[in-house]
Amino acid sequence: MSFAKRSVPFLSLGGMFEADDAAAAARVMQAATEPGGSFFPMPEEAEFQTALAAHEGAAHAVAFNSCGTALDACMMVLGIGPQDEVITTPLTFVCTATCAAARGARVVFADIAPTTLCLDPAAVRKKISPRTKAILPVHFAGCPADIDGFDAIGRQTGIPVIYDAAHAVGTRYRGRPIGAAGTASCYSFQSNKNITTLGEGGAVTSEDADFAEAVRRKKTFGYVYGGPRLRVVDLGFNYRMTKPQLAVGLTQIAKARRIIALKLAAMIRLRQLLADVEELVLPAGIEDGHGAHLFVVRLDTDKVRFTRDAFQEHLKRQYQVGTAVHYPCVWTWEVFQGLDYDNSDCPIAERAGTEVLSLPVFAQSSEEDLQYAAWAIKQSIQQLTVRSQ
Ligand SMILES: Cc1ncc(COP(=O)(O)O)c(C=O)c1O
Structure with missing residues (x-):
């Protein structure tokens, strides 16, 4: 397609x-x-x-x-x-x-x-x-x-x-x-x-x-x-x-439940569209009380030879798909540097900070938006994989 x-x-x-x-x-x-x-x-x-x-x-x-x-x-x-x-x-x-x-x-x-x-x-x-x-x-x-x-x-x-x-x-x-x-x-x-x-x-x-x-x-x-x-x-x-x-x-507040239900439906649909992308770790359990604020995936860096930042940039430049990083680990900000943080005992966060990417999901995400975003994600992974070989 x-x-x-x-x-x-x-x-x-x-x-x-x-x-x-x-x-x-x-x-x-x-x-x-x-x-x-x-x-x-x-x-x-x-x-x-x-x-x-x-x-x-x-x-x-x-x-x-x-x-x-x-x-x-x-x-x-x-x-x-x-x-x-x-x-x-x-x-x-x-x-x-x-x-x-x-x-x-x-x-x-x-x-x-x-x-x-x-x-x-x-x-x-x-x-x-x-x-x-x-x-x-x-x-x-x-x-x-x-x-x-x-x-x-x-x-x-x-x-x-x-x-x-x-x-x-x-x-x-x-x-x-x-x-x-x-x-x-x-x-x-x-x-x-x-x-x-x-x-x-x-x-x-x-x-x-x-x-x-x-x-x-x-x-x-x-x-x-x-x-x-x-x-x-x-x-x-x-x-x-x-x-x-x-x-x-x-x-x-009066419309919060409706907004969240719409975002959650979009997240569930996007997760379904991305289910076969083995390079991504998709959010689990979003049906179970999730407030549907952000749809955060992880680019599994064991399975690819390009970075999350390159992936984000490619999505934006080649496909005009906007994403955001929530978050780099707090200790990477300048204000925390020099404060002698030993990150070695937070390996899961350390790795997640370089892998997380929030994908575009909002109350009015259309089926076309979600399909296009999922397609662009798959295309980008394929293209970056070829390029990094
Ligand atoms: C986890 C978290 N805590 C605190 C804040 C700060 O919120 P505010 O911008 O309302 O001060 C934000 C804002 O993005 C946030 O994401």
Whole structure:
């Protein structure tokens, strides 16, 4: 089979961000143009937090202006500082590690599980020391992390577990949403996530009312509202989401399940189309609670003589198929170099960091897009194989 050349971008918000979302933001902005109009107060904040908590199965949700600031607030509430160690996965966006490093802590990397590419509780156990102050697993690509494994560690050691749930709106673990897991979970609503609040946004969910209140103070200058007078009881910042974003958050949450179902169907179809490509390791278990954020394959470097980067470049240049790398291992970024990381005990992550490639799947992926992408992938592997012989 051959295809006429077309272009498949890595990302398209069509079908995810729609006219009702734009109208929700416009309504709030229009109201601000009226006499006496303002972007405060924000009743949308409580409404959005209630809707998000319900969607993610948590008792409490606190809206933030990003997942990065949500993670930072959690680090501050836990009192993470220079004497501490925080254990996380090397295969993540840099900010899962920098949130701890920026507070002066040493980031300790533990290896990932080969099938889920999520932090492996067994590997984490080997890295726990008297200085360990927190564990930060990531629900990588939307795949649920091993919450039972981390619960057991939390129970036995008392170490708080903060989940980086940036990829995990709608992810389920053993049939339930993941927002109640651990001490807290930090979500992202940045532009390419499962839902978006006008390009940036985030939230913390927690079962613990005191923890939720503590992070809320961190995002609002340490204010306590509601008493006879305004009080400032903590050191905090302004990490608040804006009113138009909160309004859009409500329309986005209402459609999250539909968006995820569409993305999941596209992922299952693409996996079927690629099933015979032995050079690729395809994601397993995506029918089972996966939040369908990213479709991450691995180019099995034992089976080819070209690199993932060459493959990515070829797909883009020859076939206009957009892909992305989630992620190079965190220790490869300049900011972590010179910090004396011994990568030898994270061999699975080390290898995955050079093999992972996220393929284009979005809510409006058409059958033609998926067929074309699968064909282009097969053609590229064939051509690069010939070229590398
Ligand atoms: C795993 C992970 N954690 C944290 C973040 C940071 O999210 P935000 O951009 O909302 O700060 C991202 C963003 O891509 C991410 O992928």
